[in-house]
Amino acid sequence: MDSPAIDRFEAGRDRLASLAYRLLGSADDAEDAVQDTFLRWQAADRERVRMPEAWLTKVVTNICLDRLRSARARHERAAGDWMPEPLLEGDPMLGPAETVEQRESVSLAVLTLMERLSPVERAAYVLHEAFSYPHAEIAGILDITESASQQHVHRARRRVTTERRVGDEVDPAAARRIVEEFLAAATSGRTERLVALLTADATAVSDGFGPARRLLRFTTRERVASYVRAGFTPTAAKRRLAGGSPAMHVALVNGSPAVLAVTDDGVVGIVVFEVGDGMVSSLRGIAAADRLARLNEAWRQHEPDPPVVSAW
Template sequence: MDSATVERFEASRNRLASIAYRLLGSAADAEDTVQDAFLRWQAADPAFIEVPEAWLTKIVTNLALDRLRSAKARHERAVGTWMPEPLLDGDPLLGPADTAEQRESVTLAVLALMERLSPVERAVYVLHEAFAYRHAEIAEILDITVAASQQHLHRARGRITLARNTTRIDQAGARRIVEAFVDAASSGRTDQLIALLTDDATGISDGVGGTATKLILFPTPQRLARAMQAGLTPTPAKRRLAGGSPSIHAVVVNGCPAMAFTLDDRIVGIAILEVRGDKVAGLRSIAAPNRLLRLTEHWQRREHDAPLIESW
């Protein structure tokens, strides 16, 4: 393969990877999918590829759908321990974030809600909402009719009922929100923390150290508030599990404010706050080391604000 052909693929790599990440919810799976697409590109006859961007989008989308349909993926998602992989603000896998639809499509809440969709519904939703593909183009990519594409989008929108993430959260905004949340959770007053939550706020966690055998659910604001107060109260056992006394930083993860628990320049836990209006509508806590690898890689490449808590 000549250098021009390789460069043409590399020019599309980030866009292809961000499509795959939205479909799969995993950075490693997204990168593997793009690499598989590169091998297809390498083996293809350029004479039969009229529009390389469209050809590559079709290949990546369908490779990702094959992964979603595989028995292994279905099992991993069915056992109740799977959550989308979090990504730090600025990660190229997050892709475009100029519109409300683009920002919404990459939040962990929506990536999790997309688990309710069929693979084709998921692909139509991602391609249309996040990448502005027209129904005629989607029909060509997925080998369906235009009418079917429209129907799949209608069903997908109906199942993803989360309020849109219309506010772009920057580092300063994330710090304000996280600081208020940490202060309230550390105050010892449950009512002060509940006041920051919506009436339907919920939470989900994979346990301290990511050791829970099933995801732990907090179905009410009261349960979530108590869990966060307990979670932000350090104990010798928690410090042993973490390997020390982490610092707590405010960061932006998948477009949402988050608490990053760091130790020796590694992220050992992340708690993402889903904001609706001026309140917190949900929290997702992830501590499984294999889901924090890419987050740590990007954390180590950049400078950080001063921690909210120096030593937890």
């Protein structure tokens, strides 16, 4: 392959990866989809490709659709143990973040809700909401009619906005203060303060502490507060699993405030918060090492703020 063709692909690699990540919810799978797209670009008769960006977008989208429709993916996701892979702020795979829709489309909450859409609905929604593709172009990418694209996006938007707790965007500094207050209450064992910081319909989901695959789910703020208090109470056994006494940092993950537990070996667990109106509405706890691999790599190159808790 000649250098201009490689340069043209590389110029769009981050955009293709951020599209694939939104469709698949996994950085590893997104990277595989982009690599497969490169191999097809390498083998293509590029002289006949009039619009390379459109061609590459169509190829990577359809590779992702094939993955979403595969028997393996359906089994894994239908089992109820699937969780999006978190990414640290600044990761190019998070993609465009100029509009509310673009920022929302990469939140862990919306990535999870999009699991309930059909693959074509998900693709149409992501292309329109996150990448501002008009329906005529979406129709060409997905090999559907323009009216079908409009219907898919309308159904997807209605489902996501109906089930998503959408409020005013939270100022990052304000969200950080709430999370720091929440962390202080959790590490001190003040359950009543935790309950006061949670919305009445707060929820939590966790993959456990370590390599567990079965997700744990909690509803009602009392149960969520009990889970959080137990999770943040240090024990010798937890420190052995973590590989030491981790420091607790606050950072942005997929656009949301998060607490990261960090040892000398790296990030061993995170809790991602949804915050609105001065309260926490949901938490996602992730500790499985494979789900944190890319985030950990980014953290090692990151200049973090001082820890909120220096030794847990």
